[in-house]
Amino acid sequence: MKTTEHNSQPTANSLLFEDVVMQYEYDIQGNLIYVKDPYDRIVFNYRYNLQQAALFTNHIDSGISRVIPDATGKPIEGSDAKDARTLASYDVMQRPVYGWAQNNSNDNLRMVMYSRYGEEATNPITNNLLGKPWEQYDEAGKVEMPDYDFKGNPVTKIRKVISDATLKTELDNYIPFLIDWTNLPDILDGFDYETSNEYDALNRVTRLTLPINVDALRNEIIPTYNRAGALEKVMYDNTEYVTEIAYNAKGQRLLIAFGNNIMTRYVYDNQSFRLLRQRSEKFTQAQQGNTITYSYENGTNRQDDEFNYDLVGNILNIISKVNDCGITGTSDGADKLNRAFTYDPLYRLLSATGRESDTQNQNDYLYADAPIPGSPNATNVRAYTRQYNYDKLGNIQKMQQTASGNSFTRNFTYNPGVNTLQKVDTGGGSLIQDFTYDATGNQLTAGSTRV
Template sequence: MYSTEIHKRTPSVTVVNNRKLTIRDIQYRRRPDVPQTTEELITRHQYNHLGFLAQSTDPRLYERQQTDRTSKPNLTILTSLTGKTQHTDSVDAGITINLQDIADRPVLTVSAVGTQYALTQTRQYEESTLPGRLLSITESTADNKTKITERLVWADGTKNNKAYNLAGLCVRHYDTAGVNRTDSVALNGTLLSVTRQLLPDDIPADWEGDNVSAWDAQLVSTRYTTQTIADATGAVLTTIDASGNQQRVAYDVAGLLKSSWLALKGKQEQIIVKSLTYSAAGQKLREEHGNGVVTTYSYEPQTQRLIGIKTERPVGHAAGAKVLQDLRYEYDPVGNIVKIINDAEATRFWRNQKVVPENTYTYDSLYQLVSATGREMANLPQQSSTLPSAMIPLPSDDSTFTAYTRTYAYDTGGNLTQIRHSAPATGNNYTTRITVSNRSNRAVLSSLTEDATKVDALFTAGGHQNQLQPGQNLLWTPRGELLKVALVTREGQPSDNEIYRYGADSQRVIKTTTQLTGGNIQTQNTLYLPGLELRTTKNGETEKEKLHVITVGEAGRSQVRVLHWENGKPSEININDQVRYNYDNLIGSSGLEVDGSGNVISQEEYYPYGGTAVWTARNQTEANYKTLRYSGKERDVTGLYYYGYRYYQSWAGRWLSADPAGTVDGLNLFRMVSNNPISFFDTDGREKKSAEEVFDEYKAEHLPEDREFPFRMMAGITDNKLSFSSQQAPQKSMEKIQDMKFTLRHYTSTKESKPPFDELSTNMDLVKKGVKTLKRSSGSNTNDDDWNRLGNTAFTFYLLAIDGEVSDRKFLSNTTHYTEYDLSDTKEINKLFGEGTEFFASPDLLHHKDLSVVKAVKGKLTDLKSLLIAVSGISSVQLTSLKSNPKELLKKIDEKFGNSLEIKIPGNVKVKKWNSKK
């Protein structure tokens, strides 16, 4: 039962100085097992004379500094005069230098400065007479080896390029894995055809010289093309993968997924999602899949938190009616999950012990998980990197399960230091200890070292772990991507290894596993393509298996994968083209696997920080083909979960490397989801703070009339990654369009004759006033990314209009009214927005993972017109022909921002008047 006792008198306190800068974050930690003891944890911040963050120190390292003056702060930053981060010294991630050119574009990046792992990246751009687009990235390592690792080729204005809407776009991106080609683009910017071509496995990327033909000669001849059909709004309707499999989707009137289909190459189309229904708030209520299995969702009326996910074969199903999974969630008042019950399973008794199909969770006053109970298989050993054997076949009762309890301990820096496991009925009792460095948040299992002073030596200078466990070495690319894991090292014989290759976006493209089996080398190779995985297994030079795994992109709550064997289908799997529906839980973990006929293939339950507690399957062969597990991520043979930007070791509850996104989730760069893996999950290895945490951090500084605070908040959350152009167009150019009216429009929808409010309020202000709430586990689409990655929730948003014309946007079809501001009316602008108020303009940032390369503009509102013309690169001659065509001028400006231009203004704004949308 949840108790509020430990939370009494434990406020989160933010201390600001006379410049409204946060200099102290104070938290009070109290644990349920010792409620009488309260720890005060103070995180300290220092700023330079310009008001930019210069230093941050967590409670643990600050305490060490009192006795060891050589101990460094967690983070030390040097910035430019404009606040752009140029030098970062992190005890977790090492030293990084970032330099920008006069246009504020990144030109030089040096990571792991001063060490053998140092990498220097130099970016080359087009000459100033051209749009200034990125042309290449050159990398130099500490041993003076230099390679051009990326080349970008941009399309010119030829007739053929215009026919495929390619003019001005990057049509070839040569990267560390090969080349990505853009073959065709829709008018709204949706990619219609892209092709991936690879380098041979033994050739590293080096695109030297200027001869494109020479670059292409290095590539393997096979091309993998993915094609897309989209509607006028850019919504994808059909996708054809590189093997010719076709996926088709349909949407309802609100633009939400309604149904989806899959047609394997040369086969009849089959339905994947039969129907999906939603509430008025956009929450899923019911979905039915092509196998006839139905999932229903229930929500708590007061909070709209998801409290139930029930998956069943309904009455009339060919396989018989049966509840397959019935998950019930209970929360504490702030949204932490305290209990999960699976009502589809029965309570059993074994060895005089009651084994209940439920999990319970207890937290400290900082909402860190401190204890958990659940059930596990009775024959489980201590959790490690090895996957336990599945129970075959599916059990008819729960007599082979036993109850367990786990407790967790953390230090004052947020490091998980101990996992104590207890299963009294089987005697499966053990403790996993983690040794944390005395100078950073780097840590390893105690089996690698118990000496805190030796931990840092087990990491690279950039914060990448060098050993997984004794005898298993890790090798990293200069970019900080895991390159190789030595699974088994042999003297005089081939070793077992797993090797990876990545693209320009640091996402895995190829995985190759080699193992010595029966005197022969067995090689398993996986190629990752959009919606498709191509897997081959060879024994020596003989191909034993060729498998295509089709990943259905739109399948409702479940992940649907289809296994199609070109060669080597196992006899234990009855049919080729096996459809496997993975039904997940609240954090995306694959718990229930069902085939195309609605029969259970496997069931799996997990420990809180990952790792398998229960795994049952109807046969071992089918079990072997399950790859997606905890949090919906792929589990490699190493035992690591691959998230995208990082690898996760579940048996230690830690990431294998420092967060590439920096301190977006706090000063500890290795901590997993703020030590709350039940209520939160990470999508790609760069977990952010929750919306609640961001709001709590900045709410004391926020004032609706403060037009500078939103920029400070955004800079802090994005680590100053956004670069802003402030270049204005020549006066001669502006004279060409002086009679064209540039306005800003804010749209809204209402059932009333006009909107009932006279002020445009930011999300930050609405939450602070209690008009809006922050929902942590509501099951709906929330705006967490706006809060914790982009930091733009203290801005109001607008569309640009020119002479009454606005760009096409999907959301406009649901709007009824707009308010408009004329940028040429300086008096009115100063009255409504404040004199000298600045804006910033950019594409929709939600669709950009790397903010440092986003085209953005910042300046005074009265200069907006000139700034947008300048950044768009429209010449005076072009403006002459465009001044009578506002729609075309708007289109050209919008294209420079990826056809998603947004104008953001800091703070709340008074409505001038509401206009009905025609």
């Protein structure tokens, strides 16, 4: 089977209007056997057992992975291209109990997960623990859920973490800490991070009590719901962080009033239901009987964005109208910014306009979009336009920025035969950064920095 995406608007770049053809092959049972990309490379290859479970997967970037299921179809062993391995075991009720893992062939097989269920607890019936997870040891420590309500909702959750002394021993020797719960070693910190929940009849959380803080207090979050079941208010330690949330008949948010007296309103298209405008400003609140009125204050606008879309929903323009959001000296002025976006017929971003700080240029930083200090007002910014080119798979090939005093080009090169990024260089060919990966396609280094 083939699928073809056709770019119907040819340009000077022939790659932009070549057909993107994907090929798929299935076996007699309808299982996907392989996928070929537009360069006629097999990017996925699958093998199945008689239960139609995929036992073997070969991916162009991540290599070969294998899964061995048990008689009921649950995975009991898995491996990947870097010789990482996982094992799992289940109890008689087919619940996961043990999990083992090793990162590679040089690593020992370690128990990284151990679960106990309510039947092993002291008072399983009293605390509604029958059939429920009770204790779980994982790579962060231990989670205990000592009690549930009669509907099966967890009432209390206690988290214990790995002790600082245990972690420090490994770090002092410059080796990563790898958990192994075999024989349940005593490596947990003595402090309990306890979280408590209360629920209503619809199983919604009505009170969330957080773990004890540095002031020896347990803060509370109290959500309130409207008649339709949607979130309406949020209180944190008797302070209203969210005063009101209103919705339309479709369930989309129309208004949210925050405890800091900032209100955001939303407008949607009546037919497509897409967001057309969002506006944030200070408000005053008045109540008469059961009616609460929220009125905005003139001259307190904090956010005002309009959105335009094409027929398939791609954003064409984001028009902002607040003080100092624009660029001084442009036709829109200092208090308006029109960010425009164009796409090719395959809906890939071709160009984008916006503003950036003009106090420092991209040459001072590895990437042009890295955060740089500057005064974010209309007199210390400049306009820019960025254009993007892609290959037939959608991998970005070039990003070119045009801006007064800060124009540059970034070329992206990929490793032969795969889709992993090899390097980024300037338009003149000077290397900016290169990348390395392991056998499964995970990024290992970016330049001289280890990920």
